[in-house]
Structures are given as structure tokens and as C-alpha cells.
Amino acid sequence: MDFSLSEDQELLRDTARSLLANECPTTLLRDHMTDPSVADPLTAQLNEFVGLAGGDLTDLALFAEELGYVAAPGPFFANAAMFAPLLAAIGSELLDDVLEGTTTGTVAMAGSDGSWRVNGEARKTFVAEADRVEWIAVVGEGPTVRLTQGLPSRLIERVDTTRRLFDVDTSGASGETYEIDPDALTGAIESATVALSAEMVGTARRMFEMALQYAKERIQFDVPIGSFQAVQHKLADMSLALERATSAVQYAAMTLTEQDSDRHRATHVAKAAAGAAITRAAKDGIQIHGGIGFTWEHDLHLFIRRAYGSETWMGTTGYHHDRLADLIIT
Amino acid sequence: MKLAWEPEDEAFRAELVAFLDEHTPAEAGTRDFGSGGPVDEDIIPAWSRKWQAQLFDAGWMVPAFPPELGGRNCTPVQTLIYLEEVARRGVPRSLHFPGYAIVGPSLLEYGTEEQKQLVPAAVRGDTVWCIGMSEPNAGSDLAGLRTRATVHEDAFVVNGQKVWTSYAQVAQKCCLYVRTDPDAPKHKGISLLIVDMDTPGIDIRPLRHISGAAEFAEVFFDDVIVPRENLVGDLNDGWRLTQGSLAHERAGLWVEGVSRLEQSILSLIDLATRFGADRDPVVRREIAAAYENAASLRALGYKGFSSFAQGSSAPEHSYMKMASSEAAKAVFELGMKIQGAYGAVVDAERGDEDGRWIRGFFMSFANTIAGGTSEIQRNIIAQRILGLPRS
């Protein structure tokens, strides 16, 4: 049992961190609100790392955590963390093109209730970046996966402007259809869910660090507000939630990488723990900032948007608790 | 990153499991979380004394110690595996922790050659020890302790009072923290003495705790004479010694808390099923949330242990005590809630739970208070880990 990072993993994390710090400033997130194409250069740079999708989930999760830290916009996540594992599960040769960076795709699965379970509905919802990828993999009853192009889609307006989710009408879909083994489908969705949880941990860490920094700098009553116990205990609880989630996600990524029998439970634990950490960091983070955090000008809200956009996507904390209950209460 | 342990560590586990399977006394396995400690019987029953000595003699008491101290010089990873196996089975190594967990290691580190001779019996459990730190006016603020020891040429004379002293009524010896320099700043005038509990002038008055059992006591000192050679470490250097405990086990001690938590969640699922609450969506979600908490804490514990094994200070451990003790409280409370109107019943003839959930709940209060309250833990996290300024 070893949770420590290898030298290669540390290098990967550091490389991602410095690339994203330069290429994904908060000004980009603001410009992206009105013009998603501003993220295209970033997407091109991230595409250099798409080969991670052909390796261990533990590595992809580390990378995703850094994406979350800057709330990276664009289709990289959908392509590398969702589309690629599904292609691997159906054995499509399109995977090679994705891993070489010559094509991109996303996944359409949830129906009108927004939950990522197999359904026969023609209108799929919450499909990430449907207008910025070449392929949409539509998961339908059977279960089956159909690889399609050019489906009509409509942006769903959400508070989270850093990740764009769409309704997709699949009624006129054409394209090759694959049967998929239900366990393989579960594995692909679990892999995407754990990658999303890792991303959420990164976003939670960003908000936590902003709050911690502010608590050390902001002076009231002649002392830093971080010397007040009410503020200290909030930050202690935020950091506990964050450390729990970080570890749970890393563990889940290891169970999926190694096909360990605990992987189904670990996936739900990871998404739920990440949901708890990210919402706590958002709520307590803004409280610690006081009025300044409530302004449009302050960057905190960009991450709070991402936080709630992510917590409600691919299963809320409550959804994952319910699935976990199905596994442990028999 | 990987999930498996090394083959030599699995071999260590196999040897341990074989020993436990063969020798664990029947009484050890039947201690339920709701038993709340003995009310009238012996605090340290004969079977547990025998078991502790047996573990010591076989090198399974503190495996990281050398054989003459009840161990087998095992590695930190093996210590973690040991704590994991023992906790998973709910087998208590000992029913009195101060001797092997605190006194032994402290004397090995700070004691004189003569004082070190006391260690084997402390670890084997032949000598029962208690720790005299807390006083009526010095709890969380331990450095405010006032029990006074005047310094004479060949002896100390102790006057004052300790409280919440676990095992005082059955202990032969006490590690007693006293003030030897009342004029120095409060952290600088404290010393540590070894005191024989049968010394004239010591008055022990057992205190019953919330379950009705008397596991701790008030201890009064009235002109108690303690030989000079019973001073541990330097005069007025006692504060530094309050930190001493089983350093090589500290990195794995969280396993006990987390394993107990996981066990109580399994019991909770069983309870919910028997009470037909397992189909209640609210109950299901709450049980899952408790499971998520425990599972993520276990992952956090392993992660902290990995950095510890690599030589880092592993701040993760500072979170574990607070989080697992608070989580346990929530689990017992849910157990009571599931029983509805019978949640507070301890009548053996009414309700098949015999009050074990509410008893467990009451007992769980101890762990968020003793050994540094949850609030003190949050202060430590904020100030020592997050680097926030002291108020």
C-alpha cells in the first residue's frame, strides 16, 4: 500500500501546474463566458497530454486535479477522461486517433433526469462541449454505444460558465453502433467519475488556498482575521474535507487502475467526498472573504461556479450516496 | 502508487493472523462497543492481564520493540499491518494503555538507566501505571497545572490534586507532572516524577464516569515524599516530556479509530436491516455518508503513512483523531435514531439492542474530549499545519 507519487508523477504534476498557471489565467475564464473560442489555444496545448488517456487513471487523475485548480475550460476533459475510456471499452480504433491528438469526442448518456444511467431516451442531456468536438458517443439501451457526428445540440445555461454542457438530440443519429459489455461500460463511467472527482479536488484546493491566504492578510480589529478562532476552525474543517477527498480520489484511481474489487464503492466514495469538500470550500471560502468575495470583480465566484457545476454533474453527492448504499446495504 | 503490500509484509501478517487465531482469548472477542466498561468488576480482568503477558512473551505486544521488550524489531509498515489486524478483529492488546503506550517509550527516551529497568514490566502489564496530568484547573491548558513539588536534597515533597486519572485505583505507579518552579513561566517550571501509588499521603477517590463505571479517579497528594532519583529527565524540563508517546506507533494509531468506526458502521447496517429501516431512503443515505467518511479517512491515514514512511512529517495524522472520534459519535447517534422510541432504552427485556447504541454513544463522548479535545485539535491544525497566527 503506497500512496506516494513516483518521480514521473511529480514531474507530470509540476509540468501541468506551470503550464496551466501560464495558459489559463482567470482573465481567460472571464473572456470564455462570452466567447468559448478563446480557450482553443489552451485546448491545443492540453492536447499534447491526451496520451495520458491511454495510461493509468492515477496519472490522468493527477493531471485532472491541476485542470480543476484553474477551472480549465474546453473539451480536453470530455475527450480524455470520458470519450477515450469509452472507446477503449468498445475496442474502437478511433481511440488511436484520439490518443494521437488527431480527433476529439464527448459522451452523451444521461437522459432527462440527468443521471448517468443507461436509458433509451433520444434527447441526451448534460453533454460536455458537444459543439467543440468531432464525435459524440451516444450510450443507449442494450447497452450500446453509437459513434456519431453532427448531431443538433443546445447549450444549457448554467451558473458554471467554465464548463459548457448541452442537450443533444440523437433521434436522427447515424454511425456505427457497438454492443458494450455492461461491466465495461460501468468501468468507463467510473473512470470518468473519478477523473471528475480529481478535478473537483483541484477546484476545492484553489478556493481553500484563496481563503487561507486572505485570512492571513486581511486585518480587522488590528489583527489578521485568521487569528480569530471562528475563522481558524472553519479553515481546519475545510482542510480536513479537502484532505479526505484528495486521499479518497487517489485511492479510487488506484482501485480502478488495478481493477481492485473495492473499485465500485471507492468511486462513489470519491465523488461524494469531493462533493463535500468542494461545496464546503465554496461556502466557507466566500464567508471568510466577506463582502469582497461577493463581487463580480473578485475571482472567487469563477471557482464557486465551477464547484456547483461539478457537484451536480455526473451524479450529485446524494446520488452517489444512494448508489453506495445499494452496494453496502444488501 | 500501488495497493498491495510487499510479500515479506504479507508474510508478517500471515504469522500474526496464525498467532491471533490460535491464542486470542474468547473474552477479548466479545467486548461490544456498547459494553461501556465494567461497572463493578475488575477494571483489568485476569484474562486481559494474561493475554497481555502472552503477547509480550511471543513478541507481539509492541512489535517494533526488541524481543526483550515484547517485540520483534519490525518495520513501520509491519507495525501498521499489526495495528490493522488487531483492530479489525476488535482484539484489545491491553486494557490499560498508559504503561506500554506512554510510560515505556518515555522512560526509554528520557529515563536513567535505573528507570529504564521499569520498562519491561510496564509493557508486559505486570506493573499498572497511571498518568497524572489533568487537574481541576488544568485541562486543555495543561501547562497551568499547580500540583506543587518542593525540592529538597534527597527528595521532593508533593502537595496538590489530580483529576480524571485513569486506572489510578488499580495502578502501582504514576507518571506525575508537578510544578517545581512556581516563579518560572508556566511551561518552564514543570517536572516529571515517578510516584509509587502506595506512598503515604496519597488519597485516591474513584470517580464514576457516564456509564456508571469507575475507570478514573481524583488523586490527592498531602506531603507525599518522592525520592530524588524518581525525577525523569531534568528538573523543570517536564513540559518537553508531555509530548512523549509511542513515536513508532503514532504513525499507525489512527487505524484503531478508523477500524472501530468501520465495525460500528457494519453493526449499523445490521441494525437497520433488523429494524426494517434499511429501505428508508434517508437512513440509507446517512449510512452511506458515514461509510464515505470512514473510507476516506482510511485513505487519508494510508496517505499520511506513505509520507511518514518516506520521512516526511505527515500532517495527515493530526486530522485523524478529531475526524474519527467525531464520526463515531455520529454513527452511534444514528443507531439510536433507527430505534426510534427505543433509542434511549437500556432495559434488557425491552428491545433486543440492550441499550448498546446509546451506551456506545455516551462512551464516544470521551474520545472527543480526552487526549486533546476536538476544539484543541482544530487549533492545532489551524496554527501548526495551516500556519495561521495565534489569537
Ligand SMILES: Cc1cc2nc3c(=O)[nH]c(=O)nc-3n(C[C@H](O)[C@H](O)[C@H](O)COP(=O)(O)OP(=O)(O)OC[C@H]3O[C@@H](n4cnc5c(N)ncnc54)[C@H](O)[C@@H]3O)c2cc1C
Ligand atoms: C475518559 C477520560 C479519561 C481521561 N484520562 C486521563 C488520565 O488518565 N490522565 C489525565 O491526566 N487526564 C485524563 N483525562 C482528562 C483529559 O485529558 C481532559 O478532560 C481534557 O484534556 C480536557 O480538559 P478539561 O476536561 O479540563 O476541559 P476544558 O479544558 O475545561 O475544556 C472545556 C471545553 O472548553 C473548550 N476549550 C478549552 N480550551 C479551548 C481553546 N483554547 N480553544 C477552544 N476551545 C477550548 C474545550 O474544547 C471543551 O469543549 C481523561 C478524560 C477523559 C474524558
